[in-house]
Amino acid sequence: LPALPPDRLPGLILDWYDRHRRDLPWRMAPGVPSDPYRVWVSEIMLQQVRVETVRRYYGPFVERWPSVEALAAAPVEEVLRHWSGMGRYARAFNLHAAARLVLERHGGRLPDEEEALRALPGVGPYTAAAVLAIAFGRAATPVDGNFERVFARLFALRDPLPAARGEIRRLAATLTPGERPGDYVQAVMDLGATVCVPRRPRCGDCPWRDACDARALGLQDALPAGTAKGPRPRRHAVAFLARRGGRVLLRRRPPRGLLAGMLDLPATAMRDRAWRRAEALPDAPFDAAWRRVRGTVRHALSNFDVEVAVMAAEADGGIPENGADLWIEPQDAGREALSTLARKLLAHAAAKGRPKAAR
Numbered sequence: 001l002p003a004l005p006p007d008r009l010p011g012l013i014l015d016w017y018d019r020h021r022r023d024l025p026w027r028m029a030p031g032v033p034s035d036p037y038r039v040w041v042s043e044i045m046l047q048q049v050r051v052e053t054v055r056r057y058y059g060p061f062v063e064r065w066p067s068v069e070a071l072a073a074a075p076v077e078e079v080l081r082h083w084s085g086m087g088r089y090a091r092a093f094n095l096h097a098a099a100r101l102v103l104e105r106h107g108g109r110l111p112d113e114e115e116a117l118r119a120l121p122g123v124g125p126y127t128a129a130a131v132l133a134i135a136f137g138r139a140a141t142p143v144d145g146n147f148e149r150v151f152a153r154l155f156a157l158r159d160p161l162p163a164a165r166g167e168i169r170r171l172a173a174t175l176t177p178g179e180r181p182g183d184y185v186q187a188v189m190d191l192g193a194t195v196c197v198p199r200r201p202r203c204g205d206c207p208w209r210d211a212c213d214a215r216a217l218g219l220q221d222a223l224p225a226g227t228a229k230g231p232r233p234r235r236h237a238v239a240f241l242a243r244r245g246g247r248v249l250l251r252r253r254p255p256r257g258l259l260a261g262m263l264d265l266p267a268t269a270m271r272d273r274a275w276r277r278a279e280a281l282p283d284a285p286f287d288a289a290w291r292r293v294r295g296t297v298r299h300a301l302s303n304f305d306v307e308v309a310v311m312a313a314e315a316d317g318g319i320p321e322n323g324a325d326l327w328i329e330p331q332d333a334g335r336e337a338l339s340t341l342a343r344k345l346l347a348h349a350a351a352k353g354r355p356k357a358a359r
């Protein structure tokens with residue numbers, strides 16, 4: 001088995017990081033202190049979203065709202081509009097609510113204590129540890145999927161995930177150094193993203209190759225064990241595309257829950273079975289000759305996929321008032337805080353042309 005002492009590991013990966021670190025817009029140049037606000041925004045954006053996607057949104061966001069104060073003063077609808085397209089909108093809601101709390105409770109300075117950070121909406125153990133390490137130089141260890149993979153291999157932990165998670169966290173935390181902890185955690189993140197990748201890790205390029213138990217045992221492709229995922233659950237919904245004089249009807253979703261606060265097409269609930277026409281129609285925004293648009297739209301949400309059928313109608317008479325409703329020109333949709341699903345539904349309805357006869 002490899003004989004490198006564990007205390008050599010942080011130095012090895014930090015040297016590697018100094019030469020190979022990814023150039024990301026939220027990273028400071030070496031030696032330049034990080035702005036806690038920017039670190040926090042980037043970590044919230046990066047939750048379950050690809051780095052390449054976050055790259056596009058991060059710059060314009062912090063340019064528009066460069067501080068806690070600026071973000072707290074912004075109308076939430078505007079924040080959602082900027083977030084639109086990145087998905088998982090509850091994060092934007094939480095970020096905005098948290099900015100107001102930071103202003104109120106901490107005078108606009110992000111707290112540097114785990115408990116106070118975790119008291120903010122949207123900040124869990126991972127984000128708190130990432131902010132503590134990267135923004136405040138604390139020896140905290142944010143363990144995400146990259147960390148789990150790297151450490152399951154480094155220590156050749158054969159228990160399958162998620163059971164092995166506790167042991168991985170414990171072992172990972174033993175290595176986090178007191179010197180440059182922020183660079184260290186970003187180095188592990190980079191190692192997992194570029195070298196110790198899920199399939200065919202590039203061990204020859206790895207700074208920990210001489211310390212890695214999985215490599216010594218030829219297990220690097222087999223670990224971590226038990227990460228195979230079953231099929232994602234699928235849910236069904238029917239959305240209603242109401243047109244009036246060239247405009248379409250959108251409805252703002254409630255401020256809490258799935259796609260909170262976003263504009264969406266009026267729709268049924270999401271459920272496990274497909275909807276029959278007669279079951280869906282009571283949820284239509286008004287009585288009309290609703291006709292089914294050909295095909296369906298599939299969309300991946302955080303924990304499940306949804307398949308949405310579209311029913312379309314022209315509004316010709318009086319329509320019940322609903323304070324959450326808004327009629328917009330389809331070409332103006334890009335300027336609104338529209339969910340990605342709503343954008344897909346509008347594009348689908350436009351591409352499929354005339355609705356087919358009612359079933």
Ligand code: SF4
Pocket residue numbers: 150153154195196197201202203204206207208209210212213214215220
């Ligand atoms: S040697 Fe290979 S398996 Fe081990 S940590 Fe490095 S890339 Fe991952």
